[in-house]
Amino acid sequence: MQSEKKNPSNQYCCSTLNAVPQNNALLQKSKIPFGLVFAPYKNIGPDEPEVPVVSPEVIVRCKICRAYINPFVTFVDQGTRWKCNICHVVNDLPAFYSWDSKTRQAVDRNTIPELNSSVIEFVATQEYTRGPPQPVVIMFVMDVSFQSIQSGMVATAARTILSTLDSIPNYDNRTKIGFITYDSTLHFYNLNSNLNEPQMLVVSDLEDIFIPAPDDLLVNLSESRSVIESFLNKLGNMHKSTQNVNSALPAALTAANKIIGQIGGKIAIFQSNIPNCGKNALKKREDPSLYNTSKESTLLQPADNWYKEFALDCSRKQICIDTFIFSGQYTDIATLSTLPRFTGGSIYFYPGFDASRAEDANKFSSELSRFLSKKIGLEAVLRIRSTRGVSVKACYGNFFLMASDLVQLPNVNPDNCYALEASIDKDLTSEPYICFQGAILHTSNNGERRIRVFTNIIPVTNNLTEVFANADPRAIAAFTAKKAVERTITDKLEDARNLIINTCIDIMGAYKQAFTSSGQASQLLIIENLALLPVLTQALLKNIAFRRGNIPSDIRSFALSVLYGSPIENALSYIYSKLYAIHILDANTGLPIPNTSQVYMPPRINLSMQRMTQDGIYLLDNSQHIIIWLSRGSNPELVNALFQKPYEAIASGKTTLPTPNNDYATRINNIIEFIRKDRLISYNNSPYVYIVKEDDNTRGWFISHMVEDKLDSELSYPQFLSHLREQVILYKLRDFPSIHHKYSNNYQRRY
Amino acid sequence: MGGEALLFLFAAILSALLLFIMVYFIIMFSDLECDYINPIDLCSKLNQFVLPNYIAHTVLTVLFLLTGKWLSFLFNLPLVIYNVKRYMDNKHMYDATEIFRTLSYDKKESFIKLIFFFISFFLCKLIFY
Ligand SMILES: [Zn+2]
Numbered sequence: 001m002q003s004e005k006k007n008p009s010n011q012y013c014c015s016t017l018n019a020v021p022q023n024n025a026l027l028q029k030s031k032i033p034f035g036l037v038f039a040p041y042k043n044i045g046p047d048e049p050e051v052p053v054v055s056p057e058v059i060v061r062c063k064i065c066r067a068y069i070n071p072f073v074t075f076v077d078q079g080t081r082w083k084c085n086i087c088h089v090v091n092d093l094p095a096f097y098s099w100d101s102k103t104r105q106a107v108d109r110n111t112i113p114e115l116n117s118s119v120i121e122f123v124a125t126q127e128y129t130r131g132p133p134q135p136v137v138i139m140f141v142m143d144v145s146f147q148s149i150q151s152g153m154v155a156t157a158a159r160t161i162l163s164t165l166d167s168i169p170n171y172d173n174r175t176k177i178g179f180i181t182y183d184s185t186l187h188f189y190n191l192n193s194n195l196n197e198p199q200m201l202v203v204s205d206l207e208d209i210f211i212p213a214p215d216d217l218l219v220n221l222s223e224s225r226s227v228i229e230s231f232l233n234k235l236g237n238m239h240k241s242t243q244n245v246n247s248a249l250p251a252a253l254t255a256a257n258k259i260i261g262q263i264g265g266k267i268a269i270f271q272s273n274i275p276n277c278g279k280n281a282l283k284k285r286e287d288p289s290l291y292n293t294s295k296e297s298t299l300l301q302p303a304d305n306w307y308k309e310f311a312l313d314c315s316r317k318q319i320c321i322d323t324f325i326f327s328g329q330y331t332d333i334a335t336l337s338t339l340p341r342f343t344g345g346s347i348y349f350y351p352g353f354d355a356s357r358a359e360d361a362n363k364f365s366s367e368l369s370r371f372l373s374k375k376i377g378l379e380a381v382l383r384i385r386s387t388r389g390v391s392v393k394a395c396y397g398n399f400f401l402m403a404s405d406l407v408q409l410p411n412v413n414p415d416n417c418y419a420l421e422a423s424i425d426k427d428l429t430s431e432p433y434i435c436f437q438g439a440i441l442h443t444s445n446n447g448e449r450r451i452r453v454f455t456n457i458i459p460v461t462n463n464l465t466e467v468f469a470n471a472d473p474r475a476i477a478a479f480t481a482k483k484a485v486e487r488t489i490t491d492k493l494e495d496a497r498n499l500i501i502n503t504c505i506d507i508m509g510a511y512k513q514a515f516t517s518s519g520q521a522s523q524l525l526i527i528e529n530l531a532l533l534p535v536l537t538q539a540l541l542k543n544i545a546f547r548r549g550n551i552p553s554d555i556r557s558f559a560l561s562v563l564y565g566s567p568i569e570n571a572l573s574y575i576y577s578k579l580y581a582i583h584i585l586d587a588n589t590g591l592p593i594p595n596t597s598q599v600y601m602p603p604r605i606n607l608s609m610q611r612m613t614q615d616g617i618y619l620l621d622n623s624q625h626i627i628i629w630l631s632r633g634s635n636p637e638l639v640n641a642l643f644q645k646p647y648e649a650i651a652s653g654k655t656t657l658p659t660p661n662n663d664y665a666t667r668i669n670n671i672i673e674f675i676r677k678d679r680l681i682s683y684n685n686s687p688y689v690y691i692v693k694e695d696d697n698t699r700g701w702f703i704s705h706m707v708e709d710k711l712d713s714e715l716s717y718p719q720f721l722s723h724l725r726e727q728v729i730l731y732k733l734r735d736f737p738s739i740h741h742k743y744s745n746n747y748q749r750r751y
Numbered sequence: 752m753g754g755e756a757l758l759f760l761f762a763a764i765l766s767a768l769l770l771f772i773m774v775y776f777i778i779m780f781s782d783l784e785c786d787y788i789n790p791i792d793l794c795s796k797l798n799q800f801v802l803p804n805y806i807a808h809t810v811l812t813v814l815f816l817l818t819g820k821w822l823s824f825l826f827n828l829p830l831v832i833y834n835v836k837r838y839m840d841n842k843h844m845y846d847a848t849e850i851f852r853t854l855s856y857d858k859k860e861s862f863i864k865l866i867f868f869f870i871s872f873f874l875c876k877l878i879f880y
Contacts, residue, residue, distance in 0.1 A: 316791065404851050
């Protein structure tokens, strides 16, 4: 009966283990990390079903552990009571699940959404609400120093906000917005609806910030609409002649926090410069001599604790911080990224932004516009429950952990994904399966308090082969990536690299030790379903977040944020890019799939230059960018069809492809458009198209995605495999911790 | 002789005080585990005791050194070194965003310190009488 009830789809939730060992000893024997990667509030694509929203008379919960009724509970006593699958207590079942008093008929439980759908949203009853629900509140905090004006960032932002005003969620006309701009002084804007024109109020004392006209700085979007429009029309030109290169971000943040602290909401930062002025200013601490040393990780850790403390204060006041960064120079993303990290926000990075390039302006504009119009959950808490005997050991994600299983999220950002690490504390012999349940109590955009609940069950096994055979290498990679990011920030980059490689070696060694006789040691053995594990491990080690080499710390810090926050699909293509050959297309490649919003994609190819031909055109999607690789020998007809010019005339770099009226270009443009649309919905990212020509100096960047090839000091995939093979043979010795350590050092030297 | 007795009396009182602080730490940690206190409040409450605790213990150890109480000095020295190391690594303060990751270590550390101050208190009392 229960087999037809399905777990949430992989994008909502996936476990590293799809068969859970019966006890901790068996888990330790398998060496597989027990983690759950989940995104309960993920964006829903056009072809996906919406999450059912239900408002039963009573929200049925277990009387002991407070778990929500779900599709996997069992009914006992002729179906009049239900047994909780978290704590096993038997609870009474309200009559409305058995008898419909309106139609005077027995209820068919197969039609009740909360008993059938493993992701569900309950409309909360009175008892879940405390005071009036929070309205949507957005405080724009915008750097207007010389760089911001010069790059056209302020003008583009103003134009985009103006054109998006109608799409900002504004249920019941309750939405409030406000603006603060800053250079070495703070500028507040009185947007009172009685004014004809906005008033600018300048505050230059950054020590003890005085908020002028506190009631008119955050205004009702509908009431003050005309003043807001007039302000946004002017903002682009307002600071046009500025020569000020200072940027007092901390002071502006303090002011924004004072203004919206009472109600909570969102602070959106637009920063073009390192915050170099006032209290808690940051210094240019980038130091290339620290690259590749054990001190490199200090560059990846926040420089000033104030930013973290400020973020925690915001989290407490239900304020989420999102950060848009535009600088071409060092901006200390390591420090600035702590603001979104602890408040449920996101970070957007536009290195070297220049709005006079159409590609830059379009990318920023479409991401900002989606950022403002997308659905978000407000003032949320996420509680995770798990079957007795399984407990949550650690949580990873952009939030603040209030208790070991309670997460505070000022905003539930659908672009974010979280992970938890579980441990088995007790023998699970009597359990046929274990269960994880996550519940997010939040305020939906229509002002309703709602509870989004997802329930995921995993069968229990006492058989080690089954544990291995049901392990998911993709979930292991995504989970290990998040854990390694955490490790980089709290410890050292090298510790993170060791964590990644040792996770793989341990699993393979454990498998080999458990299942092979010593005679056949030469062949690298890993169970078929884990075949992807070595390649994903290697790709992770070569990701810009973790690989060796002279990588500017802003770039590394941003990559760490991407791996830490992005949904599983995006994280995986960020780790192992998607590469397609687009010079030979099948009959329907690039054509729309009927009745869907998708197109037929070309087959993926492995990330190795050896898989590519001399005359090929390739498209690479690394989740952040779309790169088109043009070989020197590319078919001139195809090149001409796509670019409307010959190979020699094509410039490398960001490009907007022409849309000529020919079959080939239409199909390629369909593919690109599909990737872009999909990315914008799933992750609020609108990737650029970059052209990389084979004989151009940007080729190194493309080649750095070819993780199966040798890159600088990093091994090629065959070399990596033989290294793993050696390590796995030696694995038996590694039961002794000291020897384990020695081999990992040995590995460091060689690798 | 009176001066020495006074020193050990002082040491006993200080040890008792530090002992109570550690008891307080351990109670607070278990409150955190039971969800009675949130991490931010916990850390701000505990952090105000961290440096006074270090300083008191270091002063005591230096006093033993200056008065030539070598055994007592050597007994306290490892903890001073440990504290200095924590301070140099900037790991002496409790961080609300990391407290759940470091909790088991923090608990163990406080417990060992508790036992240490307990022994220290009784040794001082013994010598005092
Ligand atoms: Zn229960």
